[in-house]
Every structure is written in structure tokens, then in C-alpha cells.
Amino acid sequence: MRKFFVILIIVLALGTAFLIKKDQSTGTRADVTDRIDTIELNIDSSDTTIISEKRDDVQAELDGKGTLSVQKNGDTIEVEVKRKWYQWFSFFGESDVTVYIPKAYERHLDLNIGSGNLTFSGESESKPMKLDRLNIDMSSGHIKLANLETTEFEHDGSSGKLTVDSLTTKEGSFDMSSGDVVLRNYVGPIEGDLSSGDMRVEMEKLVGDVRFDLSSGSVKLDLPDQADFTLKGEASSGDISCHFPLKDQKVDDGNIAGKHGSGKYKIDVSISSGNVDIY
Numbered sequence: 676m677r678k679f680f681v682i683l684i685i686v687l688a689l690g691t692a693f694l695i696k697k698d699q700s701t702g703t704r705a706d707v708t709d710r711i712d713t714i715e716l717n718i719d720s721s722d723t724t725i726i727s728e729k730r731d732d733v734q735a736e737l738d739g740k741g742t743l744s745v746q747k748n749g750d751t752i753e754v755e756v757k758r759k760w761y762q763w764f765s766f767f768g769e770s771d772v773t774v775y776i777p778k779a780y781e782r783h784l785d786l787n788i789g790s791g792n793l794t795f796s797g798e799s800e801s802k803p804m805k806l807d808r809l810n811i812d813m814s815s816g817h818i819k820l821a822n823l824e825t826t827e828f829e830h831d832g833s834s835g836k837l838t839v840d841s842l843t844t845k846e847g848s849f850d851m852s853s854g855d856v857v858l859r860n861y862v863g864p865i866e867g868d869l870s871s872g873d874m875r876v877e878m879e880k881l882v883g884d885v886r887f888d889l890s891s892g893s894v895k896l897d898l899p900d901q902a903d904f905t906l907k908g909e910a911s912s913g914d915i916s917c918h919f920p921l922k923d924q925k926v927d928d929g930n931i932a933g934k935h936g937s938g939k940y941k942i943d944v945s946i947s948s949g950n951v952d953i954y
Contacts, residue, residue, distance in 0.1 A: 703745040704734040705752045707776075713751040713783040714776060718791065720758050721770040725795035727778040727804050739770030781805050788813040790835075797822030800841045800860070811837065815854075828863075830856070834872075845883075849874065851892075867894065869949070878902070884941040889913070889949040896942075896953045903936035908944040908951065915944055918954040 707714075714733055716723070721741065733752050737743040741758040756772050770791075776784075778798075784806050786793065793816070797804030800822050808827040811818060815835040820842070828844040830837055834854040844863040849856055851867075856874040858865075864883025867874055869892040876895070881902040887894050891913075898904070898919070908915035910929035921933025944951050 703743060704732045705745050705747050706732045707752065707780060710750055711747070711752055711782070713785060714780065715751050715753045715785040715787070716774060717753065717755040717787045718772060718793070719756060719789040721756050721772045721791045723756075723772040723774065723788075723791065723793040725774045725776060725793070727776050727780070727795075727797065729779075730775060730777050732775075732777070734775045736773045737770060738772075741770045743772070778804070781807060783808045783810070785810045786812070786818070788816055788818060788835075790815045792817045792819070794819045795823075796820065797824075803841065803843070813837070832856070869894070881940055884943075886941075886943045887945070887951060889944075889946045889951065891947065891949045893949055894944075894951045896951070898953065901936065903939040904942045905934045905938040905940070906942045906944075906953070907932050908942075908946075910944075910946040912948040913946045913950055915946060915951045916953065918952075 721739070733745060733754065735743055735745050735754050737756060741756050744755050746753055754774055756770065758770060788811070803822045803824040805824045807825070808829070809823065809825045811830045811832070813835050814833045817836045817838070819838045821840040823839070823842050825842070825844045827846045828842065828848070830849045832851045832854050834852065836855040838857045839859070839861070841860040842858065842862070847863050848866045849868070851872050851874070852870045853872045855872055858876045860879045861876055862878070862880045862882060865876065865885050867887045869887070870890045871892045873893045877897040878899060881898055881904060885896070906917060906921065908931040913929070915929070915931050917931060917933070919935045921935055924933035925931070942953070
């Protein structure tokens with residue numbers, strides 16, 4: 676019986692191999708005109724690098740298994756990579772995707788990531804990539820971003836990890852079912868909704884309101900020493916701790932309130948369970 680199963684596995688593997696096409700290493704492109712408002716990436720189970728450079732088109736290259744397409748759809752340029760179900764297995768090899776976008780592009784960028792890793796960075800902290808809106812929808816994997824400036828930043832994650840180093844935004848929202856979010860050198864208001872998982876935020880400046888709503892999980896909020904805020908924290912279960920000295924501090928049955936500095940910005944925290952640490 677054991678020999679039968681071994682033979683069956685070999686036959687299935689050989690049969691699947693015949694279904695697989697040769698590795699694709701191809702590039703396609705689409706011009707970025709004044710009518711293009713959105714660049715949208717739909718990437719499934721691949722490692723992706725986005726490179727901004729001096730150019731006037733979007734070009735993508737695929738090294739590995741899968742199908743790549745770059746096409747215009749109304750006011751959107753869509754970059755899509757799909758893999759067959761049997762190509763998800765590691766012994767069929769990984770797929771690497773490189774997407775080139777114009778450095779001068781300042782409109783909307785939508786990232787829809789099924790799994791795998793994605794990296795994207797502006798030139799430097801002093802010369803960030805500027806976008807009107809950056810939207811991230813991720814199922815799993817790891818997204819690494821750096822040196823960005825946006826009007827709107829929106830993250831919706833089922834799981835996985837998001838790491839952002841140096842982000843300035845006028846609106847920032849993070850909705851996470853599970854997984855991790857790490858924000859370093861963050862400037863802007865922030866709204867965080869966590870079903871579970873961990874979120875760590877290092878604020879370079881406090882220039883807007885902060886709100887966290889936790890079903891469970893953990894939030895660590897690192898604020899500048901001279902931050903001006905009014906704290907209101909409510910906990911059904913769990914713990915809210917603040918290491919800043921607060922004026923008019925009130926602590927009652929897990930709830931905490933008070934003011935630091937001028938109290939200019941609101942920090943509102945609501946917890947069903949979990950922990951929030953403000954320091």
C-alpha cells in the first residue's frame with residue numbers, strides 16, 4: 676500500500692509538471708497620461724518590488740511562474756500577476772515581479788496583495804515619493820514601505836505584516852484582522868481598528884488626532900516628549916497605560932483620562948481586551 680501511494684504521488688507530480696508552462700520572464704507597459712488617476716497592482720503569491728524612476732509609463736517584468744498583464748482600464752492602469760493553484764507550491768519556484776512607475780506620478784496607488792512580499796520606497800526621507808492616496812489590501816505576506824508622503828493612507832489587512840519607515844500623511848487609517856503593523860517616523864493623524872495583532876507606532880511629530888479601537892491585541896504608541904494631547908481611554912478588559920505625567924488625571928476601573936502639554940490633539944482609545952501602552 677505504501678508503494679502504491681508513492682507511485683501515485685510521482686505520477687501526479689509528473690502529470691502536473693506537464694501542465695506547467697515554461698518560466699515567464701516578460702515585460703509589458705502602458706503610458707501614464709493626464710487621464711490616468713490610478714495605478715493598481717493585483718499580485719498573487721509573488722515577491723514584488725516597485726521602483727520609481729524618471730519615466731512616463733508603467734512597466735512590469737515577471738521572472739518565474741505565472742501570467743503577467745499590464746493594461747489600461749478607463750482611468751486606471753492595472754498590473755496583474757496570477758499563478759495557477761499548483762504553482763503556489765514552493766518546489767515550483769518563486770515568482771519575482773518588478774514594477775516601474777514614474778517618479779513624478781502623484782495620484783492614486785492601490786496595492787492588492789494576496790501573499791508574498793512587496794517593497795516600495797521613495798528616494799530618501801528628505802525626497803519622499805508623493806501620492807494623493809495609497810491604498811493597501813493584503814491577505815498575508817510582508818509589505819515594506821519607506822520615504823512616502825500622502826494625502827490619504829489606508830491599510831486593510833487580514834494577516835501578515837506591514838512595515839513603514841518615514842510616512843507623512845494628512846489621513847491615516849489601519850484596519851487589521853490579525854498580523855503586525857510597524858510605523859516608524861510617522862507624521863499625521865491615525866485611526867487604528869484591530870481585531871487582533873500588534874501595532875507599534877513611533878510618532879516623529881504629533882500633528883493630528885489619534886484613535887485606536889481594539890477587540891484584542893496590543894498597541895505601543897511612542898510619542899515625542901513635548902507632545903500636546905488630551906487622553907481618553909476606556910477599557911472593558913485589558914490595560915491602558917500612559918507614561919506621560921497628565922494634568923487632571925483620572926483613573927477609574929481601567930479607564931484613564933488627562934492632559935499633557937496644551938492638550939491640543941485628542942488621543943481616544945477603546946479596548947474590549949488587549950493592551951495599549953503610551954510612552
